[in-house]
Amino acid sequence: MSHSVLAIGNALVDVIASATPEFLAGRGIPKGSMQLIDAATAEALYGAMGQGREISGGSAANTVAGMAALGAKPAFVGRVAKDQLGDVFAHDIRAAGVDFATPASTGGNPTGRCLILVTDDGDRTMNTYLGACQELSEADLDPQMVADAGILYLEGYLWDPVAPRAAMKKAIAIARAQGRKVAFTLSDVFCVEGHRADFQDLLATHVDIMFANEHEACALYQTASLDAAMAEMAKHAGIAVITRSAAGAVVLANGERIHVPGEPVAKVVDTTGAGDMFAGGFLAGLSEGRGLADCARMGNIAAAEVIGHFGARAEADLKALVKARLG
Amino acid sequence: MSHSVLAIGNALVDVIASATPEFLAGRGIPKGSMQLIDAATAEALYGAMGQGREISGGSAANTVAGMAALGAKPAFVGRVAKDQLGDVFAHDIRAAGVDFATPASTGGNPTGRCLILVTDDGDRTMNTYLGACQELSEADLDPQMVADAGILYLEGYLWDPVAPRAAMKKAIAIARAQGRKVAFTLSDVFCVEGHRADFQDLLATHVDIMFANEHEACALYQTASLDAAMAEMAKHAGIAVITRSAAGAVVLANGERIHVPGEPVAKVVDTTGAGDMFAGGFLAGLSEGRGLADCARMGNIAAAEVIGHFGARAEADLKALVKARLG
Numbered sequence: 334m335s336h337s338v339l340a341i342g343n344a345l346v347d348v349i350a351s352a353t354p355e356f357l358a359g360r361g362i363p364k365g366s367m368q369l370i371d372a373a374t375a376e377a378l379y380g381a382m383g384q385g386r387e388i389s390g391g392s393a394a395n396t397v398a399g400m401a402a403l404g405a406k407p408a409f410v411g412r413v414a415k416d417q418l419g420d421v422f423a424h425d426i427r428a429a430g431v432d433f434a435t436p437a438s439t440g441g442n443p444t445g446r447c448l449i450l451v452t453d454d455g456d457r458t459m460n461t462y463l464g465a466c467q468e469l470s471e472a473d474l475d476p477q478m479v480a481d482a483g484i485l486y487l488e489g490y491l492w493d494p495v496a497p498r499a500a501m502k503k504a505i506a507i508a509r510a511q512g513r514k515v516a517f518t519l520s521d522v523f524c525v526e527g528h529r530a531d532f533q534d535l536l537a538t539h540v541d542i543m544f545a546n547e548h549e550a551c552a553l554y555q556t557a558s559l560d561a562a563m564a565e566m567a568k569h570a571g572i573a574v575i576t577r578s579a580a581g582a583v584v585l586a587n588g589e590r591i592h593v594p595g596e597p598v599a600k601v602v603d604t605t606g607a608g609d610m611f612a613g614g615f616l617a618g619l620s621e622g623r624g625l626a627d628c629a630r631m632g633n634i635a636a637a638e639v640i641g642h643f644g645a646r647a648e649a650d651l652k653a654l655v656k657a658r659l660g
Numbered sequence: 661m662s663h664s665v666l667a668i669g670n671a672l673v674d675v676i677a678s679a680t681p682e683f684l685a686g687r688g689i690p691k692g693s694m695q696l697i698d699a700a701t702a703e704a705l706y707g708a709m710g711q712g713r714e715i716s717g718g719s720a721a722n723t724v725a726g727m728a729a730l731g732a733k734p735a736f737v738g739r740v741a742k743d744q745l746g747d748v749f750a751h752d753i754r755a756a757g758v759d760f761a762t763p764a765s766t767g768g769n770p771t772g773r774c775l776i777l778v779t780d781d782g783d784r785t786m787n788t789y790l791g792a793c794q795e796l797s798e799a800d801l802d803p804q805m806v807a808d809a810g811i812l813y814l815e816g817y818l819w820d821p822v823a824p825r826a827a828m829k830k831a832i833a834i835a836r837a838q839g840r841k842v843a844f845t846l847s848d849v850f851c852v853e854g855h856r857a858d859f860q861d862l863l864a865t866h867v868d869i870m871f872a873n874e875h876e877a878c879a880l881y882q883t884a885s886l887d888a889a890m891a892e893m894a895k896h897a898g899i900a901v902i903t904r905s906a907a908g909a910v911v912l913a914n915g916e917r918i919h920v921p922g923e924p925v926a927k928v929v930d931t932t933g934a935g936d937m938f939a940g941g942f943l944a945g946l947s948e949g950r951g952l953a954d955c956a957r958m959g960n961i962a963a964a965e966v967i968g969h970f971g972a973r974a975e976a977d978l979k980a981l982v983k984a985r986l987g
Contacts, residue, residue: 387714
């Protein structure tokens with residue numbers, strides 16, 4: 334079968350605990366940031382943090398799980414190890430309705446995890462041990478599956494490790510050769526800082542749909558002006574979407590700027606996955622053939638659901654929420 | 661150091677997913693029940709159930725985690741395997757403030773887990789794969805630690821496997837020899853059905869504080885009359901506590917019956933751990949020297965918190981909740 338979206342990303346299990354701003358400051362972890370950590374740091378941080386909840390995560394994985402909840406038929410490519418957390422990741426993404434067939438690795442690093450510290454304001458600070466995620470390689474791609482998928486979706490987080498980056502480049506080449514769309518999320522300011530030239534090149538030459546939050550967009554073009562950043566983005570990607578937290582989203586396409594307000598949220602519990610679920614809602618709308626404003630509203634609806642509870646996977650019936658809001 | 665309570669119980673990680681009553685019926689699982697399942701059944705059920713949340717559980721473990729959240733200094737004895745879920749259990753119970761030193765087993769069964777299916781009404785149906793829990797044995801007891809603890813707390817669930825039962829019997833003997841209190845929870849109707857004679861004997865001769873819900877109490881004395889069951893219980897245990905869900909709790913002690921109404925709950929999300937947390941609140945109150953009515957109210961406050969979200973461990977600040985309600 335062909336998929337509406339094939340996503341390549343980190344296969345992570347989130348370990349979510351509450352923490353105080355003082356805990357973060359005491360360990361020198363910038364609140365709201367995402368950082369990569371090694372196994373020893375992960376062990377030390379885990380030992381110090383509070384009781385956790387383990388909930389499957391990974392940025393692109395969250396996105397396709399959100400799409401599947403909205404009725405799309407996506408696939409995911411990413412690497413776990415053959416261990417209990419790998420079983421959890423594989424179970425959850427399949428249970429969400431996503432095709433996932435990347436074999437688990439043996440003898441290498443354990444399944445990756447993201448230690449997420451959530452403060453009372455709902456802000457999340459992410460500390461990612463990539464583990465087996467880095468062992469994804471070109472050999473894990475099914476070229477036919479990539480060629481057949483309507484949209485190839487890539488996360489900027491995975492641009493960092495070498496082998497997965499090569500796999501993503503190969504996937505882009507396959508998708509472009511078939512005239513498929515390529516979608517990309519900048520993921521995080523640290524990714525942009527580390528790979529600015531690559532990301533600018535991707536945007537200019539290989540990417541049709543670009544997702545960024547306002548900080549990432551500004552970082553990409555080294556400007557403090559969101560307007561200036563949006564003007565640059567609009568020059569390239571066919572569709573560029575900038576998410577602005579509670580202020581909603583802006584879609585740039587066909588020379589137009591479409592502003593879509595955010596959805597109301599009763600209480601922000603944990604912002605983990607907001608951007609991922611926005612992309613999931615947006616791409617689900619696109620694969621249904623909806624207009625761009627409705628796609629962005631679907632993104633906002635999915636994002637609003639996921640920040641109302643711990644974890645980056647939807648708990649409520651997203652289809653019903655969209656139906657209630659958009660018909 | 662000596663502990664206010666030393667608990668012996670199953671060391672489980674809960675795997676919590678939403679499910680429909682039809683899903684349960686289709687697999688022949690009685691809604692609201694708890695059943696023991698083997699590894700193959702666990703694998704098949706996990707494969708069929710939806711996306712999960714992994715949150716540390718185990719009945720007595722939840723109870724002491726709740727006590728610790730209320731400021732008590734409890735200890736826990738139970739067996740995990742040396743694997744990722746075992747690490748999760750050990751991390752979480754220590755992060756909760758509970759002393760936990762039972763070594764993880766190697767080469768045997770993996771860490772036990774409880775597959776919990778939660779229906780829209782908040783009712784939980786539990787399918788427990790005991791795994792390494794069953795490998796707890798007398799050798800895992802530190803006799804001095806048992807002798808020093810104010811109260812020995814035992815869960816009926818663990819009466820089923822042979823080696824842990826022997827460990828609990830030994831612990832009872834040590835505690836009784838020191839004049840310590842022994843507390844016991846009947847855990848589940850299926851435990852009562854399987855071990856009625858043992859439980860009646862325990863209650864009559866070895867147990868000072870007994871916890872049961874109304875169904876378990878009636879099952880123990882094979883009566884449909886809660887009054888009749890309570891009359892029997894009152895004859896034996898120094899303190900018997902019967903929990904009645906939303907109707908609150910009844911404490912039987914010194915020839916008196918104390919009725920304590922339930923606490924208000926905005927929305928029941930997942931009743932997993934309600935009884936466990938009641939016992940935790942009650943025992944925390946007892947270890948602070950509070951009166952029995954206040955102990956039961958502390959139990960109700962802790963239970964009300966935990967049924968408002970997924971998972972059997974408290975998310976809110978229980979101390980603050982008790983202070984706000986009881987001073």
